[in-house]
Amino acid sequence: MNILVQTERLYAFAIRRTVLASVLDVTPRRVVVQRLDAHLRGSIRGSRIQSFASSSKSLSASQLDTHPTVTPWPDDPPSAIEANPTVEEQPTRPTKPQLPQSCPGCGALTQEVESEQAGYYSRSRRVVRQYLKKQRQAHTEAEKDVTGEDRDHEDEWQPTGSQVVAEVEQTAKVPLCDRCHELVHNFRGHSIAHPSIHDIADSIAESPFRRNHIYHVVDAADFPMSFVPDLFSKLTLAKPRSQNRRSQHDFSSKPTLSFIITRSDLLGSTKEMVDTMMAYFTKVLRDTLGRTGKDMRLGNIHLVSAKRGWWTKEIKEDIWERGGGNWMVGKVNVGKSNLFEVLFPKGSGERAPVYAKLRKEQLEQAQKESQEPAVDAEKILEEDSLLPPAQPEVPFPVMPIVSSLPGTTASPIRLPFGNHKGELIDLPGLDRGNLEDYVKQEHKLDLVMTHRNEVEQHIIKAGQSLILGGGLIRITPQLDVNDLSTTVLAYPFTPLRAHVTSTEKAIELQLQQRESGIESIMVEDAGTHMASVGTLELSTDVTKARAGPLLRSGVPATKLPFRVYATDVLVEGMGWIELVCQVRRKAVHQPASSVVGHSETSDQDPPPTNTDSGFAPFSQQSPLEPEKTFQFPQVEAFSPKGKHISQRPCLEAWIRWTEGRMAKDASKMKRPRKAMASIVKGSRGR
Template structure:
């Protein structure tokens, strides 16, 4: 059973507090001479987090345990009995407790602990990075103890000689270089050197074992997802007066990863109306309301270039307004950003917006939509801020040499938010992984010298489609690059299988006596049924697409036939064999969006673009829609339907002269099958396949120009015969 880090901490805190009182914010002294007198043989000091996840901070070890390796047990070897006298055991831990572990793991946000290796935030005692930190801490401690002993012996000799140690001149230490903002601005080389010093002297931070396995071995256990109510509770504890929520949406299945009721669930400020007197900021109960911005990540999956991705913004805005149930004639929706962390599209603009806003920047979204990647790309770093560099250098000079003895923030056990870490020049950013549920608890990253901070929140539940997929193909469900599919034709009595049966799309054949409100049928095979039109499908998913007869597709789903794409056992079936019987109908979907104007003949379309000549009456209509597979991608469906008579106006949906019910009855429809009839949504078509068609036409024209095939071929006759032929003419 999984235990959240906060409950695990409180449970261990109660067990620890029974043995000795808990001391917080223990700041070790620069000299360890006084503490050395308190240490006794066999008294071993445990290196752990300040949250005291270990069972006891100090233990009395036997002679057998004292011979163990200190690097393996994370202990400091005790001093001999000659240097420290015997003292009675005290339940109060010593005042020096070097902290090798961070308060929270900077990669996933889990509280550091050394108790349960199966829970997030666990730090192994045998990790190489932990052993190196221990060895460094032991080396510094040994040097400080030697210096303390030498100073004590020197003071004792001076007292015996009758010399006053306070008036004695001490050897002057070499002055440390002074770096201020003015000096750094005047000398660029000095500024570069100071930046390198700050980066080199930064306190070492290490991630937990779970994040280490995610980074280096690409394996891990997903953490449980929170609820929207818990996200609201975190927002209510914000220490900032100005807060903004960045709702991250994945472009692969946009807008399936949208939280539709986010305004009411998180008590956010609603969108501004188009009234020019509408206020940009609103207050509720004397507190400024939290604003929201929508960020669509991985926009490079939609279009090959930045300009073509921007051309989809109007369609994206209309789809978003429709899902949020907002009237496009009443509200303005300008807070939408389509970015690409991989290609750097519009990331600089979002970064400047975050830096100017300041305050609390809350990153909210469903699991595995790219929240951590968004923070890694758009976090406003201040590596060139000379004021911050000078401030960090001054802090480094005041800190002790031991990196693990730096002052840590105080932990509030009543707060849901972890304490904010110290601001660094190059902070440790969250771990980016394809595993859903990587972030366990909020991760706070301050920026701008106290101006604000970004908070990475755990992702909400997105769906359980991966539970129906084989373990070796679960990571293949994520689309990592833009797909360039080939348009497939789904003829009547055929079906499209995705992933060997994970999703099935079949053209729906309605009976002449049935209306559009009847229950969907699995597959209509009656001879009297109307023949459905041919549907063109472009598969923008990483799943393998295969068109086969509907009878064979049904046999594959019943387990009576082996999935095969062409003989010889070819084909990849990602769905688990024991889950085939759970594939059921997700409903009948109507291709209702008229896209005839975008599918005109090339000559007519060019006249329309160049001269504005309206197209002539056409005997057909083209309808399209996009089928969304939750967390995987989308399938673009297009079908051409003949009309009873010529249509004069393509923009008038009622130009057919029929009622809405009769019109929808003649529209093409498909039936979609998925596990438990879920994980399927629809949207208005973005028509991203036309980018691929344009690229093919350009390549074909370029090839013809290079080969010279565009020129008219000359006749294979001699000049004399050609001249004679011309003279006769």
């Protein structure tokens, strides 16, 4: 009877201690019950019960007011003590809900001071309130885990509060800042200050990866105008391989380089048509590189389209296999952010186990970090660091926004992949010119060529000019007024509206000195900044492509009595204008004497020539063949401050576009098959 009485007293004391522990947030109720069961299995003997009863009587009222530490029971097994931590081993309280560290759309660091700047978050927005609500719910779960709320009947594993916070951060969609929100939904916003190429080089120098690769993104619409010169020296890149077949790889720790010519869907309607232009772009790029690209092995050029998905899968696989830092460098509005979304290796069916393992490791890491003292995230960021912190790694992160506004990306956007195997970094765009400063605010978003427009043929005669945008760009051919047979054909591949008028009216329209029904997109004082770009020559011979149907099979184009020359006039960020002119053959090849203007009746002696000095065996010109001067057709272009205009060899885009269209139209012009009913009816009458 004595043992039974002591056992009942023991249970009564255990219940009192359990209530005390739950009130003081010391140990959960189930922990005390587990310890009591473990103790009773070996403590029915009288000696242990008496020692326990005597020790329990020493509990005073002063000790109840404090937060005592629950000591292990005398006969607790070591496994039970290790599995149930004491008060000192309990995790600290999690951090309170807060806004994201940086905006996923533009990369700017979060701030709540300047509402007009990038990275500003308004807590009154619905999306931001929902994001903070999820963070608050996760914070509440974490608080329950720290305070030791009742978790009875938990046989299987469940994530703790810190793990819930980590999981919510991964699954919750990170909201955009107010500036990105206005750009996406209302098409309103302002540009940021564009960085220089030296700032880009300093950012790449702070890369946390040993292996880095740079993708130089160039726009196909005004290629090679968006090319950044001297990129190898300014970014301190690895030496490229030469065309020599014995050239060795330079195993250097410096970053390597690849060229991506994006928005190739503006060049043609099919992938096969665009692939035929690869040799043209390689040649133009080699000429643009100068002496550096003379012997360079240009096997790292990619002609892609993010809109159509042309040749993007191969680059994505290269990024996944290479890992490390992958940097996208280029000027503004060349399509970096749009290409970024396509090239980023998102979660897929084949890589699902990788992300499942990654999620488990991140939850375990979050649980370990929750047991350490909380550190303010703002103290981790270095003030002199040019790289913001990387975004949390998730299978499907929020991608950078795509906008026609120049300078949308405010700061480098780092998205890790493959359990931090590598990162894809979208850098802010370099300055591309200030042509939009001379355009009205309502027309600035229309300056970028986003799709292939219907191109019309414009015939420019002598004394006429072609104007774009109501006078923003003017092209005047230098033709002989007396020779009305020579004309220039213009094909504007730009989003600007083209119009042909007399040169006098075109000058007045460009200088804003004449009212006309032609819509102008220029601001009020833009006419005072107009200047001549210079004289551009139509030097690309396209006779074979233009006059091919006039020749029999096997007859060369040199037999024709005329030549057809063309060129592409580039407008910065807007596209190009293809100019074509047909001239007589005798006007092309003229002796040097006729150009100088010397006549046989002149009293002055003719100037000395190379023929007077004798025959030079290895000279480029022979005494039997007089020097010939090629007088190519010429045009003069005018633009704000004489800038934003360039030239490249003719791509012959009009011929490529019309080949398939003419075949399709020819099939429509065929006479339809005669109805069978009329044939049967006629045979019966016979």
